[in-house]
Amino acid sequence: MLPATLFTSVHRSIVSSRVRSIVPSVAPAIFSCRYITHNAVLLKAKKKHSNHHEIVEEAPEVVNPKQVLKEIEDRFKLTLQEHQKKINEIKLGKSNPKIFDSLKVSIAKDLQPFPSVAQTTSKGRNLLVTVFDPSLVKYVVSSILSSGLNLNPEVDPKNPQLLKVPLTAPTAETKKETLKALKNNLEHYRHSITNKHSLASIRAHYLKEFKGNKEDSIKKLVNEIEKVHKDYSNSIHEQFKKVEKTL
Incomplete structure (x- = not known):
C-alpha cells in the first residue's frame, strides 16, 4: 500500500492535468456569455448599430x-x-399721454425714467404734465425740450408743479x-x-x-x-x- 502523502500527491497531479485539458474548451464559452445581460422585451424596442452601441427608438410624434x-x-x-x-x-401722435414715457430725466448726474418723476394726461389740444416733486420741474422741462419732439412745456402760473404742453393742429x-x-x-x-x-x-x-x-x-x-x-x-x-x- 502507498503512503498517504504519496497518494495525495499523485491524486493532485491527475486532477490538475485534467483541469488544464478542460479549461481551453470551456473558457471561450464562459467569456462569450459575459455580454448577454439585456432583457428580451427591451431588445425589441432597440436598434443596433455597427459599433455595438444600442439606442432606444423614439416613438413617432403624434400631431393633433x-x-x-x-x-x-x-x-x-x-x-x-x-x-x-x-x-x-x-x-394719437403727439397727443398720446405716453409720449414722454421713454424719456430720461437728468437729475444730479443721474438719469431717472420720466414716469417715475412725472405723470402725463391729455386735455383738449394740450398735454398736462404733473411733476411729483416741485424741485424737479426744471429737470422735467429740460428733458422735454431736449427730446426732439418739438414741444414746449409751460409752467402753470397757478400750479408750479403742473406743466402745460400745447399741441399744434394736424397738418x-x-x-x-x-x-x-x-x-x-x-x-x-x-x-x-x-x-x-x-x-x-x-x-x-x-x-x-x-x-x-x-x-x-x-x-x-x-x-x-x-x-x-x-x-x-x-x-x-x-x-x-x-x-x-x-x-
Whole structure:
C-alpha cells in the first residue's frame, strides 16, 4: 500500500492535468456569455448599430391638427391685438399721454425714467404734465425740450408743479407722416421676418415643423394653416384700411 502523502500527491497531479485539458474548451464559452445581460422585451424596442452601441427608438410624434390650428389662431389673434394697439398710439401722435414715457430725466448726474418723476394726461389740444416733486420741474422741462419732439412745456402760473404742453393742429404734412408710420406698422406685424410675432413669422415657424412630411393628414393640415394665415392677413389689412379712412 502507498503512503498517504504519496497518494495525495499523485491524486493532485491527475486532477490538475485534467483541469488544464478542460479549461481551453470551456473558457471561450464562459467569456462569450459575459455580454448577454439585456432583457428580451427591451431588445425589441432597440436598434443596433455597427459599433455595438444600442439606442432606444423614439416613438413617432403624434400631431393633433385641431390643437395645432388652435395654437396658430391664438397667436394670430394676439398679433392683431398688438397691431391695433400700436395703431391707436400712432394715430394719437403727439397727443398720446405716453409720449414722454421713454424719456430720461437728468437729475444730479443721474438719469431717472420720466414716469417715475412725472405723470402725463391729455386735455383738449394740450398735454398736462404733473411733476411729483416741485424741485424737479426744471429737470422735467429740460428733458422735454431736449427730446426732439418739438414741444414746449409751460409752467402753470397757478400750479408750479403742473406743466402745460400745447399741441399744434394736424397738418397735411403730419397726416402724411402718420400714414407712413401706419404702413410701416402694418408691414411689421404682417410680413416682417425679424418680428417673431408677425403673421409671416408665425406661419413660417409651424410650416417648418412639417417640411418634407408626405403624410396626407399633414398635407391637409398645411393647407388649413395657409387658409387661416390668409384670413388673418386680410383681417390685419382691414385694420389698417379702417384707420386710414379717418386721417
